[in-house]
Amino acid sequence: MARVGLNAERLTRAGAELADEVGFDKVTVSALARHFGVKDASLYSHVRNSQDLKTRIALLALEELADRVAAALAGRAGKDALAAFANAYRDYAREHPGRYAAAQLELDYETARNSAAVRHSRMTRAILRGYDLAEPDETDAVRLLGSTFHGYVALERAGGFQHTPRTTEDTWPRILDALDALLRNWPKA
Amino acid sequence: MARVGLNAERLTRAGAELADEVGFDKVTVSALARHFGVKDASLYSHVRNSQDLKTRIALLALEELADRVAAALAGRAGKDALAAFANAYRDYAREHPGRYAAAQLELDYETARNSAAVRHSRMTRAILRGYDLAEPDETDAVRLLGSTFHGYVALERAGGFQHTPRTTEDTWPRILDALDALLRNWPKA
DNA sequence: TACGTTTGCCTAATACTCCTAGGTATTTTA
DNA sequence: TAAAATACCTAGGAGTATTAGGCAAACGTA
Structure with missing residues (x-):
């Protein structure tokens, strides 16, 4: 019988x-x-x-997302970079909800270490170059940004923001404003 | 044969x-x-x-969490309230990871409408009473807080913060500082 | 206390998913 | 063109979800 021509990569793509x-x-x-x-x-x-x-699909999604973020970030700094990063993240989640969910899969240490997750954390840190933050504030700020973007996308996807007249389209840019303001005025310890 | 004495509630508790x-x-x-x-x-x-x-377990978790947050919030205002809210949330997720995951289950509109999720959004808004925010900034701030807390807990649970020397114990209070500062100086539109 | 009703738990059966072992046929390669 | 590699198959076992129908324990009532 005719063969379909399967291999791990085709399976992963079709799975995504x-x-x-x-x-x-x-x-x-x-x-x-x-x-x-x-x-x-x-x-x-x-x-x-x-x-x-599932792990393969997760790794694919992480790569794709990292590529998009990298492209969005190129040549930008400060609030521009912040917005580009955040939008790349959010747009990917909306265009590819399944892949985005896959990217959230818990990977074991070794797998994560060799995945695009590393690029993600480096790029998040890169955003902060336009702001004046020294360690350990920088690490804390990276975590705040990651948490907020991830949390916003998750809640938005779950429909958590649908019960009020204010649309999430209106809220989103204001949240970016707020985060930008916060990074420019990070409180002293 | 002897009956075990099952009912929906016992099943839900055991499931949790x-x-x-x-x-x-x-x-x-x-x-x-x-x-x-x-x-x-x-x-x-x-x-x-x-x-x-699963839905029943989710509803149970939402109730429990709302009760805890309500207790933590009682008699507090401003940054005290912010920290109490955030800690109640985070502590619950650490003590009851399974229930916390359950609370994230997507509920259909009607179910959510009659669940403790309503109390959650009211309480989040209550935190902001100590700050000077008018609509629509208040709604945006509610969303920012919800996103950040949810995102932080999710990333922490997934082990996302384990690859640097800075511990999440150190970061967490600084994030609360940052959010407090942000709410006190919310940027103008 | 006996009787009927309710209902808690059972057996039986179907369907779907995951996965292993071992076989056949097609493609590649030497 | 024979040998090696491999793409896909059949067969089958195990776990989970769910329905239908039955028996017996518990409960309410006369």
């Missing part, structure tokens, strides 16, 4: 697309097998198991 | 405890049935299905 369509938690080995018109068991030559498949 | 022990996503109908020494099918007289069980 499937995640965006139906949700990351609904990406299963059998759903993916159905998508390619093969039997479940056939996937196990390319992927160790279900967890491995 | 199980969530804290093994993770919310590992709370299954069959695991819970095993815990009580009964057959899977027996649970379906008390709970509609797996989703219903």
